Amino acid sequence: MAILQVKNLTKKFGPPAGGFTAVDNISFDLKEGEILGLLGPNGAGKTTTIDILLGLTKPTTGKVEMFGLPFEANREKILKQMNFSAAYVNLPWRLKVWENLYTFGRLYEVEDYKEKIEILIKEFQLFDLRNKLTDSLSSGQLTRLYLCKAFVNNPRLLLLDEPTAFLDPDISDLVRKYILNKVKTEKTSVLFTSHNMAEVTEICDRVIFLNKGKIVAEDTPVGLTKRIKFCKVRLFFDLNLGKAELLLKNYKYNFSSVEKEILVDIEEEKVGQLLGRLSLAKLKYSQITIEKPTLEHFFLEVIRNKNEN
Amino acid sequence: MRIKRIVAVVIRHLYIWPRSPERFMWTFGWPFFGLLIWGLTISFLQNNSSSNFSFITMIIGGIVFWEIIVQPQREISINFIDEMWNKNILNLFASPLTKAEYLTALVIIGIIKMFITVISLTIGSIVLYKFNIFASFGLHIPILFINLIIFGITLGLFVNSLILRFGISVQEIAWAIVAIVQPFSCVLYPLSSLPVWVQRISVVLPPTYVFEEMRRILFSNKIEINNLIFAFLLNLLYLVLTIWFFSVMFEKAREHGRLVKLN
Numbered sequence: 001m002a003i004l005q006v007k008n009l010t011k012k013f014g015p016p017a018g019g020f021t022a023v024d025n026i027s028f029d030l031k032e033g034e035i036l037g038l039l040g041p042n043g044a045g046k047t048t049t050i051d052i053l054l055g056l057t058k059p060t061t062g063k064v065e066m067f068g069l070p071f072e073a074n075r076e077k078i079l080k081q082m083n084f085s086a087a088y089v090n091l092p093w094r095l096k097v098w099e100n101l102y103t104f105g106r107l108y109e110v111e112d113y114k115e116k117i118e119i120l121i122k123e124f125q126l127f128d129l130r131n132k133l134t135d136s137l138s139s140g141q142l143t144r145l146y147l148c149k150a151f152v153n154n155p156r157l158l159l160l161d162e163p164t165a166f167l168d169p170d171i172s173d174l175v176r177k178y179i180l181n182k183v184k185t186e187k188t189s190v191l192f193t194s195h196n197m198a199e200v201t202e203i204c205d206r207v208i209f210l211n212k213g214k215i216v217a218e219d220t221p222v223g224l225t226k227r228i229k230f231c232k233v234r235l236f237f238d239l240n241l242g243k244a245e246l247l248l249k250n251y252k253y254n255f256s257s258v259e260k261e262i263l264v265d266i267e268e269e270k271v272g273q274l275l276g277r278l279s280l281a282k283l284k285y286s287q288i289t290i291e292k293p294t295l296e297h298f299f300l301e302v303i304r305n306k307n308e309n
Numbered sequence: 310m311r312i313k314r315i316v317a318v319v320i321r322h323l324y325i326w327p328r329s330p331e332r333f334m335w336t337f338g339w340p341f342f343g344l345l346i347w348g349l350t351i352s353f354l355q356n357n358s359s360s361n362f363s364f365i366t367m368i369i370g371g372i373v374f375w376e377i378i379v380q381p382q383r384e385i386s387i388n389f390i391d392e393m394w395n396k397n398i399l400n401l402f403a404s405p406l407t408k409a410e411y412l413t414a415l416v417i418i419g420i421i422k423m424f425i426t427v428i429s430l431t432i433g434s435i436v437l438y439k440f441n442i443f444a445s446f447g448l449h450i451p452i453l454f455i456n457l458i459i460f461g462i463t464l465g466l467f468v469n470s471l472i473l474r475f476g477i478s479v480q481e482i483a484w485a486i487v488a489i490v491q492p493f494s495c496v497l498y499p500l501s502s503l504p505v506w507v508q509r510i511s512v513v514l515p516p517t518y519v520f521e522e523m524r525r526i527l528f529s530n531k532i533e534i535n536n537l538i539f540a541f542l543l544n545l546l547y548l549v550l551t552i553w554f555f556s557v558m559f560e561k562a563r564e565h566g567r568l569v570k571l572n
Contacts, residue, residue, distance in 0.1 A: 013566055022566075051569050054403040058563045079405040089572060090396035094325045103324075106317030107404045133328075149400070 385465025
């Protein structure tokens with residue numbers, strides 16, 4: 001069942017002539033219990049899309065349905081079942097941790113909010129900080145507080161914009177596990193943005209890649225990385241480095257070398273051919289590493305194309 | 310309208326009150342200093358005057374009544390701005406909270422703070438000047454208060470609408486608007502003492518009628534209720550127009566992406 005359905009969504013800012021299209025006719029859906037990554041370079045339209053989904057910005061055209069209901073006509077009903085956390089949104093800094101969470105417990109009309117918050121602050125390791133003022137928390141503690149707020153109403157749909165931006169690796173791991181557990185046990189649907197590609201690969205079931213307001217790719221993280229044909233072959237030569245360089249030059253490989261190491265950018269299917277040529281030339285390497293493309297490579301390629309265009 | 314959500318916003322602002330020295334000053338400090346300075350000045354002038362006319366009641370009455378406008382206006386506007394300073398405005402409007410619930414909460418906070426200020430000023434004026442506004446205005450208090458409260462609310466919502474339209478850069482108006490309106494509202498002097506062009510502005514401001522009637526009660530113990538009914542109708546008109554203006558500006562802010570930029 002689709003928890004979120006976006007159809008032909010467009011958002012234009014400014015006058016019709018000379019204005020700016022932040023989101024350009026995008027359509028996607030999010031299923032129950034699915035984690036969907038929304039990726040793209042700065043200015044791709046991710047945040048505008050999230051703002052529209054939260055009802056903070058009105059779309060120019062297009063339809064947004066959540067839980068089978070049109071958003072505008074059912075705003076309260078829908079927002080009660082969803083929540084969000086974003087790196088650019090804070091909580092009142094002169095309130096204590098528990099005061100902030102109680103406020104949002106009441107705003108979302110959570111039945112047993114005091115008990116629920118006590119459990120949450122323990123899970124996010126904030127229990128000892130509950131009586132601290134928000135402005136005395138570190139950035140990592142603040143991020144955990146924002147996540148507590150995001151989970152306070154047990155949302156069916158969660159929008160997370162860079163949720164682990166300021167977290168230590170161990171706490172990031174805790175947060176990722178928490179999200180994955182929620183998805184598994186409570187079928188929470190998550191729309192997730194992050195600049196940490198390894199994180200996206202780890203937790204997202206599917207990724208939508210936005211560029212200049214348009215969806216340029218939609219696939220699983222692994223599927224997207226498969227679209228990158230090139231990989232990197234790292235070779236170490238104790239001897240014959242010069243000969244190896246000459247061979248690569250003759251065959252017009254794209255490579256760079258530092259000390260005893262040569263790094264070759266090559267199509268994945270041509271790695272065998274390269275190794276065969278080295279073998280025929282009796283050039284022995286002491287070590288070889290083949291770096292397969294990652295989501296980060298896909299991200300960089302899209303940005304590179306953007307800059308070239 | 311959900312009471313629970315209105316209460317959530319009211320409590321959120323009451324939580325920070327005890328730990329905000331500037332807010333204590335707005336509610337207690339500055340109004341009390343005004344009472345002290347004006348009261349002592351007028352007492353001095355009164356003691357050195359041969360007139361039997363009681364300036365002190367007129368001025369103290371004006372000061373206390375003026376706070377009935379100032380407090381709701383300031384609370385409605387500053388609490389709205391406070392959400393922007395805290396980068397919390399998106400959290401609120403991305404929650405099920407509606408515009409009407411949010412404004413209702415701001416109005417409730419404004420009225421609570423207004424009563425606290427008025428009660429503290431009343432105690433101060435009884436102790437310092439032996440002047441009790443509740444005893445002096447008796448049963449007329451509700452209609453006088455209601456007119457001033459509605460005008461304060463209207464000003465507060467008007468400022469918030471301007472912020473939605475022009476952004477946080479116009480926040481200064483939240484402090485300035487009462488100072489702009491005050492000279493035209495006949496708080497400390499009668500309408501007839503003003504130049505004609507100023508009178509033309511004053512007669513369309515509801516507080517003018519309230520302060521005129523306040524003085525009439527003090528000096529002749531009479532009241533022209535029709536003037537206060539007219540002020541009430543003017544107030545209702547302005548309030549309805551301002552709520553409509555706020556609503557339009559809010560939707561325009563969503564349309565043009567200005568709401569998210571307030572954060």
